[in-house]
Amino acid sequence: MSERVDLWNNGNLVQDVFLGEIKVPVKVLRNDSFQAWYLLQPKENGNKSSKPDDLGSLRLNICYTEDCVLPSEYYTSLRNLLLKSSDVQPISASAAYILSEVCRDKYDAVLPLVRLLLHHHKLVPFVAAVAELDLKDTQEANTIFRGNSLATRCVDEMMKIVGKHYLKVTLKPVIDEICESPKPCEIDPIKLKEGDNVESNMDNLRYYVDKVFREIVQSSISCPTLMCDVFYSLRHLAAKRFPNDPHVQYSAVSSFVFLRFFAVAVVSPHTFHLRPHHPDAQTSRTLTLISKAIQTLGSWGSLTKSKLSSFKETFMCEFFKTFQEEKFTESVKKFLDDVSSTESKEPSGLSEPVHLKEGEMYKRAQGRTRIGKKNFKKRWFCLTSREFTYHKQQDKEPIFTIPIKNILAVEKLDESSFNKKNMFQVLHGEKPLYIQANNCVEASEWIEALCRVTRCNQKRLSFYHPSAFLNGSWLCCKATVESSVGCARCTADVPADTQIEIDGDRETERIYSLFTINRSKLQKLEEACGSIAVYQGPRKEPDDYSNFTIEDSVATFHTLQQIIDVVEKLSESHEKYQKKRSSSAKYGSEENPIVGKVS
Incomplete structure (x- = not known):
């Protein structure tokens, strides 16, 4: 068994260029310290023209983390503390939110957290709670859900997990057509090659954009129930936050489903398993132009200003002059209504x-x-x-x-x-x-x-x-x-092949590990809550405290004490369980496997 590592050049001035790939046996990753040089190999696509010695080499420094997952009953206290997060007032005082606060990279916290909440059917109320907190700091309706907050990252991860089948049935056929039978679509005069016909390229691009757009706006019946429930919550929270803006209810949903879901999948189909490999340079450029167009069309249902004024590039402005704005705007609104409504709607509005x-x-x-x-x-x-x-x-x-x-x-x-x-x-x-x-x-x-x-x-x-x-x-x-x-x-409530296997204990163990690694930050946050300066005067140590969100110091302090207590008890359980396993399990059995080489 091995892991494949691809090396690409994705510099700002050039298209992504494949440099080579290597395969690393998984068994070597178990070594405490693994460093080695590997020669880059050509892509396994039947192309015999590339020689291994022409591709250079790559040195890897890999960190392998192994978690010890205990029996389920050991995680009851921590699991319950995390699952009740959406009921805590304010949400910033909850265990799940505190997890994101103390982790240096929010993504480390978001992945196991979303999977755990998804497994126990607690994700929708939590997303609604953190989104409401996000909206408190949003001053302009046109910037709604545009940052990388806990709310937006949770929704992003949720869409990746439950939206795989949705993308497959919606986009894969047209993405396959674009990649396997590519047509030139470059419309930027600066990037046109000798002999290119800009009018012909514009027609090709328009054909692809129309096809992708049509597949998306006619796909509401395939949208997973969980995504619909989340979009419904976001829509109504946005309308409540900006009651005088009739368009914000649409931009709250389009900022996710068009900008952060469909448009991203179009430009990176390999990332969403719609294609086996990264596309070549010309196809990648075509997908980028289509993605730009889809983002723009998706925002048309929520724009108050002139649609064409939203373009930075002149050539894109010229391209969109051929679109009938009202027709596309109504299609977008109808689609967003369908995927964010609590009532069953008829496809196509017939x-x-x-x-x-x-x-x-x-x-x-x-x-x-x-x-x-x-x-x-x-x-x-x-x-x-x-x-x-x-x-x-x-x-x-x-x-x-x-x-x-x-x-x-x-x-x-x-x-x-x-x-x-x-x-x-x-x-x-x-x-x-x-x-x-x-x-x-x-x-x-x-x-x-x-x-x-x-649904x-x-x-x-x-x-x-x-x-x-x-x-x-x-x-x-x-x-x-x-x-x-x-x-x-x-x-x-979703097609059979979108139901994912989630090990709740495995995800809880990962969260426990994150709390353990960031124990010092938990203590700093605890000190911040206990400091009078947090709520009665200027903070004395802004480097330590200023990045924490503390709406209610008493509630946050109470949750922190619970987290620290649960983590300490779980650490003790880990030590006892490891000792028990070592003493009772036969050496070389599944419970106590042999580590290292046998001499």
């Missing part, structure tokens, strides 16, 4: 329901208490943007209709319920609708389609019963009340 999917499957008769083949009837199912129906036959009047807004959850059904495979359930306030698809692929497609069209329903369930209610009890949890709350957390 007045007539949009047909999404139909097909023949089996439905179990409602209210039957026994298991039997006669209880399953073949029916024709139809899903539109307004309703989910089933019919005796195709083109017949529906026997039963469920409005989309009434669907509370769509989940798989345990095979043990009726001894049948490929079953799923639609929960809608009455008795669950149990459906058997013809195969596992068809079942997944129906679940995904139903989840996407109901903005305000009364979505958090828990469900994975089995059926038969003979007076739920087969899954044995509860005897049919209306009892579900025993399993809902999982199908």
Whole structure:
């Protein structure tokens, strides 16, 4: 097993240039101090023209960190302290916020924090709380969420984690077309090559921009539920902060979804796993121009001034003179409305329901208490943007209709319920609708389609019963009340391949390590809270205290004491657990592996 390291030249005056790559065996990274010279190798793309000795060499100095993750019960206190952060008033006095304050690089804190909160379904309220704090310091509506604050970094990381599938279904086909069948798109007169036709290049660029823009604004139905929930919170917080600016509700969302998500993915598709490698220089330039255009179009729905005045480059201004501003502005607003609304909306804003999917499957008769083949009837199912129906036959009047807004959850059904495979359930306030698809692929497609069209329903369930209610009890949890709350957390609010595996204990251990490393800063922050100078006079040590956010010194001091106490106890647990493991586990076992070479 090895790690690949690419070396690029991304100087300001030239396009990114691939210099070479190396592969480093993972096992050597376990050495306490690893330094070595490696010859750069050509990219593994079948190109035999490059010779290894033409590429130079690269020296690596790698730091390998190994965390010891204890059993889950050891992290209960620290985990609970972090998870209740969104309920702490003010949010700056919470454990999660303090973590970001004491870490030199906020990214070190944001990654495990977002993953932990995401795993425990606590991310949305925390993002809303830190975003509200961010907005207190925002004086101009046109600069909303433009900095690298804790709020913006949390949203950025969240979009990277849950938005992978969204980017894949939205952008990958058109990005593949641009990279595999490139057309010249340079429109800067200074950078034009001999023989280039600027009008032809402008047409090519316009074709790509139109295609990318169209894919984005028609993709709202694919936007993950979590992203929609976060955008909804940001939109309403922004409108509350700037009540006299009707455009700020759009710029609050566009600053993330266009500027920090789609535009970034377009210019760096390899970073978001849309392409296997960094594109060549010409394609990279094309993607940069497309990204500039997408950022601009995304801001059109929230600009109060003339659209063309926002361009710094004359050639981009000339390019955008061909765009119909009103048409694009309305498309952007409609898209932003769709991805930041709590109500289910119809794609494309059409007045007539949009047909999404139909097909023949089996439905179990409602209210039957026994298991039997006669209880399953073949029916024709139809899903539109307004309703989910089933019919005796195709083109017949529906026997039963469920409005989309009434669907509370769509989940798989345990095979043990009726001894049948490929079953799923639609929960809608009455008795669950149990459906058997013809195969596992068809079942997944129906679940995904139903989840996407109901992702903005305000009364979505958090828990469900994975089995059926038969003979007076739920087969899954044995509860005897049919209306009892579900025993399993809902999982199908996003497509199956976007559900990520997060080890909550691993992330909590990483946060514990960060608190331990930054113990001195915790103590400085504690001293700042206890100093009368913090809230009654000038600070005596601005270098130590001025960078801390302390809104409530008493609440912050209380949380700090809790953090320090929990970290100390966890450190003791680490020492005891390591000693116990060393003394009881057999040397060379999985619990106590051999470290180093065997002589």
